[in-house]
Amino acid sequence: MAQEKKSKMAERIKTDPLFFRTRQTMAEFQRAGKAAKLLLDALRPAGFNARDKSLFARLNGQMFNVIKTDAVHKRGERTVADGDMDLIRGFNFNRNGILSSLLFIQPTASIDRVTGIMKVELPSIIPNEAMKAPLNATYFRIACAAAEIDFVAGTFNTVQAITEPLPFNGEPTAAISLSGNVTANSTKWLVLAAGIAFHDETNDGADKFPSGKYNALSVLAVSKPGA
DSSP, X not given: OHHHHHHHHHHHHHHOGGGHHHHHHHHHHHXXXXXXXXXXXXXXXXXXXXXXXXXXXXXXHHHHHHHTTOOSSOTTSOOSTTSOGGGGTTOBSOTTSOXXXXXXXXXXXXXXXXXXXXXXXXXXXXXXXXXXXXXXXXXXXXXXXXXXEETTTTEEEEEEEEOOOEEOSSSOOOOEEEEEEOOTXXXXXXXXXXXXXXXXXXXXXXXXXXXXXXXXXXXXXXXXXXX
């Protein structure tokens, strides 16, 4: 009886005029979920497995907020592609590893839509003064993911750049410049993210921090098609 009741309610939601708003919201929320998964897949190369248990739910909710800014389509038909993707700028993939809390110097992010060059830069830093690292960390790496995303077609092109393992100590590093080249004059959304990972390498080369618990990934810049 419970199953039958549930089935009838599902059918009613699909057809009953009283549930028109519900159907609109459900359609847009499903669209937000697809966009969230696409963005996760596109930026995963720079993620160092940086994520928390609520990552997808949080990003799904943020994409739903993006959809609600779409002024082109009527309610129920709004899309991420026509929304304000600037809302995901600053989004952190790991709430336990916020990039700005681990790296005290804000990276410089730039997107050149004409050339397709997307770049993340850091000046010379003293790691143990400019970073908050987990206990016993001996090395760190910085990465960026330059993604060209078509939210309509559900496709993406991502170029990753990553540093070699750099010593976590009191010696100044060289300036860091990471870049990825996507399609020049692209007609797609461009998203640039940066991540950081820490390592405690043992004599046998094993990494004591493989889970990503202490790693960070954050969206630094977004560029709208036609901008």
